Amino acid sequence: MSCEEGKGLVKDSRSDPTLGMDPFEDTLRRLREAFSSGLTRPAEFRAAQLKALGSFLQDNRELLHQALAQDLGKSVAESEMSEIITTKGEIDWALRYLRSWMKDEKVSKNLATQLDSAFIRKEPFGLVLIIAPWNYPLNLTLVPLVGALAAGNCVVLKPxxxxxxxxxxxxxxxxxxLDQSCFAVVLGGPEExxxxxxxxxxxxxxTGSPRVGKIVMTAASKHLTPxxxxxxGKNPCYVDDDCDPQTVANRVAFFRYFNAGQTCVAPDYVLCSPETQERLLPALQNAITRFYGEDPRSSPDLGRIINEKHFQRLRGLLGCGRVAIGGQSDESERYIAPTVLVDVQDAEPVMQEEIFGPILPIMNVRGLDEAIDVINRREKPLALYAFSNSSQVVKxxxxxxxxxxxxxxxxxxHVTLPTMPLxxxxxxxxxxxxGKFSFDTFSHHRSCLLSCAGLEKLNDITYPPYPNWKQKVINYILSPPSCTIL
Structure with a gap:
């Protein structure tokens, strides 16, 4: 499909020198004109776009399964669970609550504004850019798109x-x-x-790494773009001495090795005592074998590393500490076995970078206090996990x-709940x-106060001069409401 055949696509300029100096200018101008026309604002249009997005998922399910298998070795079950069902759930949730999200939100008023109408209006920002990552190429591309469309924006999508x-x-x-007058896909790499x-x-x-996030934020700052x-980041996982090791192993192994560990919210390292480590290791081996069999490489449920570059980076991390479980790799398949490392030191590379692969290092601590010290010395993580039979330890x-x-x-x-922000x-x-957090993210919350053009006498009290009696009245009527007054 060329730019002429489909307005919704801008070709990769690396392979098309005919696009000139700026391959994006015409597309962005077209999208801005569509937004200025008011096309995206009605609830009916937004709902139609969301339904069309749902149809895309339904009509092309098999094609999407094939693409995910080719990219990441995902099984159909894993593709459904992590990519399609969750995205469809976000669409359905947005369709269910769209009109209520769009309603003006009345707010409490003080005495000075009792005769006025005070509310918050949720308005679309305009032209938004969504830059998506590769590890969940549908979910992490389309779920933000759901919010942008629900909020009434025009969208440039960069998968x-x-x-x-x-x-x-x-x-x-x-x-x-989707309506190609207000939606476009842009192709290309870092240069584009x-x-x-x-x-x-x-x-x-x-969505991506902190390193690239800084580049994006720097570029956005030139235009004061929000x-x-x-x-x-490195997500810690504290395992308390008071726990059932097999239960912990099952849960940790499941979301550490899901998608071959290429998950931003997966536990990146375990903190536990040496005694708990001894109990946890056979339990982890048992969980891995139960999930993926004696030969995980032949399991249909274990994915592959996305490309050669990431494979080589991960294989280098296998030299950190000591391999207690797994450690096998096959470059021809970009396969790395579900692996557990022990005797890991804080200064080693596996503890200095986000792993983003099926490798789980274990560091020993004496207890919760030391674990918290380790966690708090590092940058704040995206996710943090604690396992214990004691609710007080978790709290x-x-x-x-x-x-x-x-x-x-x-x-x-937690990432499957549209009621919680990620x-x-x-x-x-x-x-x-x-969920609604997506809608709010892509909406400008505009404060609105509508007053009557008449009744000017009521405003006289706020005008100078300000004798003492008038100051006291002003202080009273401008005080925040003591109870909700709509």
Whole structure:
């Protein structure tokens, strides 16, 4: 499909020199004109776009399964669970509550504004840019898109060029379902993304690494463009001595090795005592064998590393500490076995970078206090997990640390809840999304106060001069309401 055949697609300028100096200018102008026309504002239009997005998922289910298998070795079950069902759930949730989200929100008033109408109106920002990653190429591309469409924006979608098969489907098929006057897919790599970021957008939503997040934020600052940054980090997982090791192993192994460990909210390392480590290791081996069989390489449920570059990086990390479980790799398949490392030191590379693969290092601590010290010395993580039979231990871990999200005795499934925001804090990002949080992220909350053109006498009290009696009255009528007055 060329730019002429489908307005919703801008070709990769690396392979098309005919696009000239700026391949994005015409597309961005077209989208801005569509937004200025008011096309995206009615609830009916937004709902139609969301329904069309749902149809894209339903009509192309098999094609999407194939693309995800080619990119990441995902099984159909894993693709459904982590990509399609969750995205469809976000669409259905937005359709269910769209009109209520769009309603003006009445607010409490003080005595000075009792005869006025005070409310918050949720308005679309305008032209928004969504830059998506490769590890969940549908979910992390389309779930933000749900929020942007629900909020009434025009959208430029930049899928990752690393997940090539998924990018191809999103570029060639998705634009057929959405109104191409207000939606476009842009292709290309870092160079093209950099050129795209030179343009002014009204909002930028980025999911990726902190390193690239800084680049995006720097580019956005030149235009004072607001951003949401969904970044990553090293997610700690504290395992208390008071726990059932097999239960912990089952849950940790499930969301550490899901998608071959290429998950931003997966536990990145375990903190536990040497005694708990001894009990946890056979339990982890048991969980891995139960999930993936005696030969995990032949399991249909274990994915593969996205590309050669990431495979080589991960294979290098296998030299840290001592391999207690797994450690096998096969370059021809980009396969790395579910692995557990022990005797890991804080200064080793595996503890200095986000792993983003099926490798789980274990560091020993004497207890909760030392674990919290280790966690708090590092940058704030996207996710933090604590496992214990004692609710007090879990509550202490929650109260004495900071993270984007927290899981006590469970993980992973919080990302399936549209009632909770997903987002980081500090080094792991800013802003959140999912459900109404997505709608709010892509909406400007505009404060509105509408007053009668007459009744001027009522305003006289606020005009100078200000004798003492008038100051007392003003102080009274401008005080915040003591109860909700709408």
């Amino acid at each position: 990752s060029e690393i997940s090539q098969s998924s990018e191809k489907v999103l570029a060639e098929v998705l634009p057929r379902y 993304t950099g050129r795209l970021l030179e343009h002014k957008f009204d909002y930028i939503f980025f 951003v949401t940054l969904e970044l990553g 202490q871990a929650l109260a004495r640390t900071s993270s984007g999200i927290f899981g006590g005795n469970k993980g992973f499934f 987002g980081g804090v500090g080094h792991s990002g800013m802003g959140g999304y999912h």
